[in-house]
Amino acid sequence: MRLLHTSDWHLGRSFHGVGMLDAQRDFVEQLLEVVRERSVDVVLIAGDVYDRALPGLDVVKLLDDALVRITDAGAKVVLTSGNHDSAIRLGFASRLLERGGVHLRTRVEDLDSPILFPLDGSEDTTARPDAPMLAVYGIPYLEPRLVAERLGTETANHFDVTEAAVQLIREDISRRRETGPVHSVVLAHTFASGGISSDSERDLSIGGLGAVPLDLFEGFGYTALGHLHGRQELAEHVRYSGSPLAYSFSEARHLKGAWLVDVGVGGVENVEEILWKAPRELAILRGKLTELLESEEYRWAESAYCQVTLTDAVRPAQAMEQLRTRFPDTLVLGFDPEDAAGRAKVSYSSRLADAEDDLGVCCGFLDHVRARPGDETELSALREALEAVRLEGAEL
Structure with a gap:
């Protein structure tokens, strides 16, 4: 199974007063070309699909068109919400969209509810309970003050709520492995320690307290991170895809792109970089x-x-x-x-x-x-x- 890890589309954003909708349309065209030519099965979007909680009508139309065309090209979509998105608005009609191959993970209640993909070439996830499965989990941006109580944490900080979310996922994986092999992919919109930031990102908290330690994600087959706009590898299977376009001059030297991740019956087999063409230097x-x-x-x-x-x-x-x-x-x-x-x-x-x-x-x-x-x-x-x-x- 082939995954394309992207994040931080920030649809509707401008660049120092210059509208970027045309450049974002061009990015979608490049993404669709990769989906078709590289036979991508699942497109991952690790949060901040929109730049604002209340996006404009033309921005919503662009995402709608992108999702339709991605699924028409034969790929599924797994999408989490970021700190720029409105989780409630982005998650609207999630159960209905799932029927069309677009899987939204924007709610705390869905943290341990993965999207399952058979790794033996079959389409039915229930036909063979012992068949190898890929379980894709989504951790949306977790605002500590809003989710700490629901996650049962004593303190409202990024480390505790992320640790609680990850623990729910680990427990679910453990239960599923009782009946057959399960390989895991986790999408998370967060600031992981060791990541290099740029000027165009919104601080998650003051003084760096929003950073979560990298070892929280140990043991997962692949962790697809979102939030930081520079494409970077923090560990072999823990990576940021970065934003598809530069959103500040601090990103002038970035090579914008994504990660192509191949998962087989034995787990992650290969990770390859994909580069996007910049509309302007x-x-x-x-x-x-x-x-x-x-x-x-x-x-x-x-x-x-x-x-x-x-x-x-x-x-x-x-x-x-x-x-x-x-x-x-x-x-x-x-x-x-x-x-x-x-x-x-x-x-x-x-x-x-x-x-x-x-x-x-x-x-x-x-x-x-x-x-x-x-x-x-x-x-x-x-x-x-x-x-x-x-x-x-x-x-x-």
């Missing part, structure tokens, strides 16, 4: 404005989404407008002047103390907040404004 540029606009070194970035940090000692006027003449998709602009340390030594209060008149105060403010003194046009405008205020005060 991400460019992180740093330097002086003139250098960025003129150097051939940056030609490759002209069609990329760009994050630019300018290091000019004096902040250039209309910097974004100038950058976009060469890099039209500059989305983030920052300033880090080379002499920033020297300028920081001059406090704003010192600038005010040195000002000789009201115009000096205004000019000092301009220089302080944008690291560039006013030009003649700006000085003229400030003079006129100050004169108008003076005349108005005189009339009163």
Whole structure:
């Protein structure tokens, strides 16, 4: 049996204000191509299928279309909810969807209720109770405050509720192995210790207390993790698939993809990486404005989404407008002047103390907040404004 481990689709998300629905449609097309060409039996989605608890209508339609086309291609779907999803809304009509091959695991009550797949080539899971089975379990994102009591834990933290969920699964596996061989796959939307995070993920808790130890997942045939957006291997059979698209510039160096997992009668036989084609390159540029606009070194970035940090000692006027003449998709602009340390030594209060008149105060403010003194046009405008205020005060 062949599984395709994905997660964190975040349908409906934007990238620094740029809509990504078309890019997400393109990802679905790539996924369908893999399902057909590699004969995938089950597509796993380990949470955060949506980016918001209340997704837009076009976003819901995209998921609906994706699920229909995946099942039409001959694959089943197992989907858990993540911290961005509304578990209740995503889990709506789960029993009905199951008849069409889409299995949702969004409720605590279903933690020890696996989806069973025969590994002997048969379709009927009840025909031979002693036949080797693949049991796929789903652990949705567990908000400790909401589920601790239902899971019987004394404290509401990520470790305790995840440990309780895993224990329920282990007990179910043990019962099933009394009648025949069972191999297990667990989907879990959580932050496992050792995982490398990126800027586009929502913190599960403060201070890293949301991380759960990796050994919680020992003994399972394969653990398909979701939440972290970088595809990574934490142990041989414990992996994050990562998000299919980059959702922050911190992911510029990620190779986006998924894991293709082959399971036979003896358990997991092979895990292979699958790579998705990125719709746009991400460019992180740093330097002086003139250098960025003129150097051939940056030609490759002209069609990329760009994050630019300018290091000019004096902040250039209309910097974004100038950058976009060469890099039209500059989305983030920052300033880090080379002499920033020297300028920081001059406090704003010192600038005010040195000002000789009201115009000096205004000019000092301009220089302080944008690291560039006013030009003649700006000085003229400030003079006129100050004169108008003076005349108005005189009339009163």
